[in-house]
Amino acid sequence: MEVYPKFPKETARDYAMRVLKGNIISLDLKPGTSISENELAAELGISRTPVREAIIELGKAYLIEIYPQRGSFVSLIDPKMVEEARFLRRVTDTAVIEEACDQADDEGIALLEDNVSLQEFYLSKGMTEKIFELDNQFHKTIYQIAKKDIIYEIHSTLMIHFDRVRTLSVETVKDFKVVGDHRKMLEAIKAKDKQTAVELVNKHLTRYKIDEKEIRSQRPEYFKA
Amino acid sequence: MEVYPKFPKETARDYAMRVLKGNIISLDLKPGTSISENELAAELGISRTPVREAIIELGKAYLIEIYPQRGSFVSLIDPKMVEEARFLRRVTDTAVIEEACDQADDEGIALLEDNVSLQEFYLSKGMTEKIFELDNQFHKTIYQIAKKDIIYEIHSTLMIHFDRVRTLSVETVKDFKVVGDHRKMLEAIKAKDKQTAVELVNKHLTRYKIDEKEIRSQRPEYFKA
């Protein structure tokens, strides 16, 4: 597991949360790995209490399975969880992008424009590892434009189920398509073209479904059933 | 605040969570009330740790506002939160009921049938206070039929923002309409009539919007802005 440095004024709980989330998404903490509260506390140089609070929160999102008096484990990739996350994301993303078409102002569009331009830049330079974070930020900005930022936040932890599958998908070809999708979405929002925007979101999210089967055959030990 | 008895094998954390949620929904804990970790721990006969864990979880859902080193308070009813909750519920409920139309089997329909029959019974007897819980159970069952029970669970805490407004709405006339809506939804699911089902969900949820203005004028001290 990779231990990031702790920010000065960051609470120990937020710190533990940040490290755990990051390592679960990056798969440095592989599905099935055991997580010891004591051990993690020692590694991070904090006490059990904040570590425990972080683990509980991730347990609520089914990212860590907590068995009392036995141990806690990074959850295996559960197709049902991935499917629910994908379903939820498709449903809310489409509804939110419609709202964004109505409510987008110059400031919001400028934020999206900057983001997509950066994605295109990194893509042209072959620095595809930078795109993951920009991808998330792009969608977050759309939620903010639609004044639905709480919903984004509530869903973000659940979407880690989805993000793990994304991390495993190594096809760089896809980055090209993803960035292209984002550009088209931005243009649809500019034009307030709801119908096109919704179609783009749906197409965008189906890209990942195909990969899942490939990944599953390559890494069956990461999957639940 | 009303202190329920603790179940035998229930963990202290789950117990604290149950009591807090219940009292926030019922408004026995009024918006703006201060919550002391020490005081609550003493009232429930448990220690600060599990109480604290429950408060943190409700803080994540913006139902309790935590100001470090100052205190924690039951959040005021925030129209933005209520709106986001309503939006999320409308969007997911419509998508889920479509799935339910596809996937409903005899067993699921029987569960819904029993539930609605009970609602109609309590309504005819004027026992409208029983309908609140059945209402929630009805929608939960639809999510289960659509195999989206995790989504229901993830959203349930956020929906308390919505539930508080429901608790304040005293118009019993509405119960009549709500139960009627449920009956019609059930029939639509039986007939696999997605379009009608979606229309019903949308109409169903707009009922609450009207009340909010009335309640706000009657209880301005409960509202945020």
Add this chain to the structure above:
DNA sequence: GATGATACACTTGTATACTACCATTCCTGT
């Protein structure tokens, strides 16, 4: 050797002690 009991090391759940910080109050000096 196979089997069962028991001690042990480990886990999470809970309780308690301590720390840093904030807001108020009340006392002191001007």
Add this chain to the structure above:
DNA sequence: ACAGGAATGGTAGTATACAAGTGTATCATC
């Protein structure tokens, strides 16, 4: 009378200690 500051009480954040339970490994017994 008023302003400033120290003392005080209370809060959430963190650390540590203890309790209750689980799985394993060891050892005695058959």
